[in-house]
Amino acid sequence: MHRAWAGDPLLTRGIPPAYLCPEVARLWHCPEGFTFLDPSSLDSHAKSHASDAPPPRLELRGITKRFPGCLANDHVDLVLQPGEIHALLGENGAGKSTLVKMIYGVLHPDSGTLLWQGRETVVPDPAGARRLGIGMVFQHFSLFDTLTVAENIALGLDGPGPMDALSQRIRTVSERYGLALDPERHVFHLSVGERQRVEIVRCLLQDPKLLIMDEPTSVLTPQEASKLFETLRRLAAEGCTILYISHKLEEIRALCGRATVLRGGKVVGACDPRLETARGLAELMIGTELSTPERPPAGESGAARLVVKHLSTTSDNPFATSLKDVGFEVRAGEILGIAGVAGNGQAELMAALSGEALVADPASVVIEGVSSGHLGPRARRELGLAFVPEERLGRGAVPELSLSENALLSGYAREPLVRGGLVHFGRARAYAETIIKGFNVVAHGHKAEARSLSGGNLQKFIIGREILQRPKLLVVGQPTWGVDAGAAAAIHKALIGLARSGAAVLVISQDLDELFVLSDRISVLFHGRLSDSRPTHETSVERIGLLMGGLFATPPDEDGEIVRAL
Amino acid sequence: MSLIRLEPRGQASKAMVYATPLLAVALTLLSGFILFLLLGFDPVKALHAFFIDPVSSKRGIGELIVKATPLVLCAVGLAIGFRANVWNIGAEGQLTMGAIAGGGLALAFYGEGGWWLLPLMVIGGAAGGMAWAAIPAYLRIRFNASEILTSLMLTYVALLALNYLVHGPYRDPDGFAFPESRLFEADAVMPILWSGTRVHLGTAFALFAVAAGWVLIARTFIGFQIKVIGLTPAAAGYAGFDQKRIIWLSLLLSGGLAGIAGMGEIAGPIGQITPSVSPGYGFTAIIVAFLGRLHPVGILLAALLMALSFIGGEAAQIAMGLPKAITGVFQGMLLFFLLACDVLIRYRVRIGARRAVA
Numbered sequence: 043m044h045r046a047w048a049g050d051p052l053l054t055r056g057i058p059p060a061y062l063c064p065e066v067a068r069l070w071h072c073p074e075g076f077t078f079l080d081p082s083s084l085d086s087h088a089k090s091h092a093s094d095a096p097p098p099r100l101e102l103r104g105i106t107k108r109f110p111g112c113l114a115n116d117h118v119d120l121v122l123q124p125g126e127i128h129a130l131l132g133e134n135g136a137g138k139s140t141l142v143k144m145i146y147g148v149l150h151p152d153s154g155t156l157l158w159q160g161r162e163t164v165v166p167d168p169a170g171a172r173r174l175g176i177g178m179v180f181q182h183f184s185l186f187d188t189l190t191v192a193e194n195i196a197l198g199l200d201g202p203g204p205m206d207a208l209s210q211r212i213r214t215v216s217e218r219y220g221l222a223l224d225p226e227r228h229v230f231h232l233s234v235g236e237r238q239r240v241e242i243v244r245c246l247l248q249d250p251k252l253l254i255m256d257e258p259t260s261v262l263t264p265q266e267a268s269k270l271f272e273t274l275r276r277l278a279a280e281g282c283t284i285l286y287i288s289h290k291l292e293e294i295r296a297l298c299g300r301a302t303v304l305r306g307g308k309v310v311g312a313c314d315p316r317l318e319t320a321r322g323l324a325e326l327m328i329g330t331e332l333s334t335p336e337r338p339p340a341g342e343s344g345a346a347r348l349v350v351k352h353l354s355t356t357s358d359n360p361f362a363t364s365l366k367d368v369g370f371e372v373r374a375g376e377i378l379g380i381a382g383v384a385g386n387g388q389a390e391l392m393a394a395l396s397g398e399a400l401v402a403d404p405a406s407v408v409i410e411g412v413s414s415g416h417l418g419p420r421a422r423r424e425l426g427l428a429f430v431p432e433e434r435l436g437r438g439a440v441p442e443l444s445l446s447e448n449a450l451l452s453g454y455a456r457e458p459l460v461r462g463g464l465v466h467f468g469r470a471r472a473y474a475e476t477i478i479k480g481f482n483v484v485a486h487g488h489k490a491e492a493r494s495l496s497g498g499n500l501q502k503f504i505i506g507r508e509i510l511q512r513p514k515l516l517v518v519g520q521p522t523w524g525v526d527a528g529a530a531a532a533i534h535k536a537l538i539g540l541a542r543s544g545a546a547v548l549v550i551s552q553d554l555d556e557l558f559v560l561s562d563r564i565s566v567l568f569h570g571r572l573s574d575s576r577p578t579h580e581t582s583v584e585r586i587g588l589l590m591g592g593l594f595a596t597p598p599d600e601d602g603e604i605v606r607a608l
Numbered sequence: 609m610s611l612i613r614l615e616p617r618g619q620a621s622k623a624m625v626y627a628t629p630l631l632a633v634a635l636t637l638l639s640g641f642i643l644f645l646l647l648g649f650d651p652v653k654a655l656h657a658f659f660i661d662p663v664s665s666k667r668g669i670g671e672l673i674v675k676a677t678p679l680v681l682c683a684v685g686l687a688i689g690f691r692a693n694v695w696n697i698g699a700e701g702q703l704t705m706g707a708i709a710g711g712g713l714a715l716a717f718y719g720e721g722g723w724w725l726l727p728l729m730v731i732g733g734a735a736g737g738m739a740w741a742a743i744p745a746y747l748r749i750r751f752n753a754s755e756i757l758t759s760l761m762l763t764y765v766a767l768l769a770l771n772y773l774v775h776g777p778y779r780d781p782d783g784f785a786f787p788e789s790r791l792f793e794a795d796a797v798m799p800i801l802w803s804g805t806r807v808h809l810g811t812a813f814a815l816f817a818v819a820a821g822w823v824l825i826a827r828t829f830i831g832f833q834i835k836v837i838g839l840t841p842a843a844a845g846y847a848g849f850d851q852k853r854i855i856w857l858s859l860l861l862s863g864g865l866a867g868i869a870g871m872g873e874i875a876g877p878i879g880q881i882t883p884s885v886s887p888g889y890g891f892t893a894i895i896v897a898f899l900g901r902l903h904p905v906g907i908l909l910a911a912l913l914m915a916l917s918f919i920g921g922e923a924a925q926i927a928m929g930l931p932k933a934i935t936g937v938f939q940g941m942l943l944f945f946l947l948a949c950d951v952l953i954r955y956r957v958r959i960g961a962r963r964a965v966a
Binding site for chain 2: 396397418421422431436437441447
């Protein structure tokens with residue numbers, strides 16, 4: 043019966059071929075069950091204590107990959123030993139993801155050699171990578187919300203076997219590695235951290251010798267992250283090699299024994315991150331000195347620019363998080379930060395503030411003293427709102443259009459770019475040039491298509507476009523998500539500057555470090571509810587982290603089970 | 609892993625984007641040459657009969673323009689909608705409604721017309737087309753009903769309505785029960801712009817639509833909104849562009865232009881209301897819009913080309929006894945080569961398994 047549905051073409055059609063892997067089938071024919079300890083890794087451990095050193099788990103020699111118009115990897119060498127946790131560092135566009143995609147068989151190098159356990163190997167595709175024992179947990183999960191954990195994992199395996207046995211194996215693995223997971227639960231019930239565990243368990247069931255983790259903690263609370271670190275350390279102790287990609291340098295210093303730094307597609311250094319400061323690592327990545335933004339103390343707080351009272355939303359989408367009685371205010375001259383793990387109502391709050399979704403009670407969103415709940419985005423912009431959405435490409439900018447057309451996209455409301463129904467293209471061009479110059483956007487002039495910019499540069503452009511409209515109120519979602527250290531510092535500086543010049547700024551972000559750099563006050567959004575705000579200097583990452591996990595003063599309602607699961 | 613794969617190229621070159629229609633025409637001519645050769649006709653003579661003879665007289669050129677006029681009017685309106693992801697494929701029905709409304713006015717004021725009758729008929733024709741396009745617009749906005757289905761189905765309603773009217777209320781009382789209206793009086797007929805041909809005032813409307821369409825697309829803020837909605841609806845929502853307004857605008861505009869085209873047919877070359885007002889101009893206009901790259905000037909050229917394939921096919925049938933299907937074959941080849949060139953500009957073909965790494 044299980045085979046029938048696992049082979050159902052309708053169900054498997056949505057699965058990327060990456061997850062269809064035949065090699066797991068052999069596990070089910072193993073008479074004594076199976077072990078997750080790879081015998082060969084134990085061998086190599088044993089050997090490492092002997093005189094002759096074992097071959098490295100993976101060695102890359104002179105890997106080069108060229109894309110039209112850019113050299114993504116230029117003679118990259120990398121050696122990963124069995125049982126080590128190795129960090130791969132670099133700014134956006136340094137070539138990290140190209141490199142790991144080649145290790146995982148998604149891309150293929152133009153030249154260079156890959157040695158797997160000392161033997162020259164070609165990784166034809168992700169299925170082949172898994173056959174070798176390479177697993178990868180991607181930043182974005184590929185799970186079906188309406189299926190259970192066990193069903194999701196079965197869909198990723200070629201011969202999942204009887205469901206009962208699979209569930210049992212999932213339980214065994216999750217207990218063994220401290221990854222609490224109930225195989226019978228539906229994925230839409232799970233928190234983001236639990237979803238990640240599903241992906242990790244799926245990899246572990248395939249008995250990996252090398253596990254690649256792409257920015258795994260960007261969606262986790264600090265507490266969830268430290269649980270993940272325990273799991274990873276345990277895996278490493280058992281001989282599994284972990285290649286760890288992250289922007290969070292403190293994390294890398296706590297977790298990794300070695301780090302390789304990429305810049306512009308080349309290896310520019312390798313170090314022991316435990317012996318470096320986070321600042322030193324960042325400067326190695328960007329190649330110049332890092333300027334950290336300073337946040338001068340907030341002056342007298344001004345008038346309330348944005349007042350949200352009793353904001354509740356409903357949605358037709360069963361997977362949306364409804365806001366429940368959210369209330370806060372943002373005053374002129376201050377930055378309010380809203381923390382929270384993605385999926386706790388951030389998207390709904392952003393839409394309710396921008397005007398993309400109208401709310402039932404017009405008085406629940408008041409901008410500049412005007413009840414705005416029934417106003418569309420254009421009318422709200424005319425009141426002085428500027429807005430930076432979370433998705434840069436596809437919402438904040440149109441990928442196929444030039445920068446001057448993208449400057450017009452939101453600039454029309456407050457800049458004189460349209461006259462008598464006709465677009466003043468000269469002014470739009472000049473406005474784009476002003477943004478490019480003022481915010482050091484690296485681009486081939488105003489004619490460059492938005493999609494040709496790197497994430498950090500496009501974000502600088504979008505934030506510049508909004509700030510140069512001299513807004514009275516700026517709402518920003520994830521200002522530096524996936525943006526490299528240099529651009530992030532510039533964006534933080536611009537946001538602080540805007541607030542100190544008298545605008546009210548609301549930052550909604552998952553990145554606690556960022557919120558502690560930027561915010562004067564911090565609130566936490568959890569399951570559609572917003573905590574009271576606390577002045578940043580009176581709280582700590584740990585306290586906010588607990589709130590992000592749902593430990594509000596008010597007793598949790600039907601969502602209490604999530605708290606338990608943490 | 610398949611043996612033949614398409615790999616995206618970095619960026620399609622601008623020059624090639626404009627050159628592909630010409631390349632497609634050249635390939636069509638080449639294939640036509642081979643086709644005629646295989647059929648046992650003299651290919652040079654056949655191609656001459658198909659493409660040169662029809663336009664080697666003043667009358668022939670006039671006919672070309674007469675046929676291209678409704679195609680241009682319909683296609684310009686459709687292209688504006690297509691750019692905004694509004695898929696009005698019922699231009700044929702809107703054209704028919706324009707003919708019914710405009711022609712109805714001509715019959716209503718039969719015998720008492722004046723200089724004001726023709727302008728009134730133009731307004732009536734546009735209003736008829738707009739009203740017919742307003743139905744899918746309302747259904748799309750109110751009930752999220754696909755305008756592809758509703759506009760297409762309404763086409764058949766309009767054709768049946770026309771059929772009913774010419775068999776009933778519109779029928780010529782002195783016409784021996786033939787299903788035709790009276791011949792329009794002089795006040796209700798489009799003036800001829802080029803004497804010796806049938807080129808009428810509708811052509812001026814078509815040229816005006818090309819110019820106005822270009823300004824709308826390239827210069828106005830509405831045109832910019834249409835572009836953004838078509839490319840990235842989420843970005844349009846973020847920017848506060850009103851999608852409902854654009855749906856109304858593009859459907860009313862294309863309906864109105866199609867209505868004028870239909871009115872121009874009955875008040876121009878036909879001169880009365882007959883059961884078939886159009887040989888499918890409203891549908892061919894969809895091809896014309898895409899062949900012209902949804903650009904008004906491109907549409908003008910594409911409409912002339914499609915009109916040539918219509919009258920060339922007829923001429924070749926008469927002159928050389930070629931089968932009737934030859935028109936469809938040439939139109940099909942043209943589209944096939946255009947689409948093939950498009951694919952090859954954006955992708956390159958790789959044959960064989962993915963290159964393994966040495």
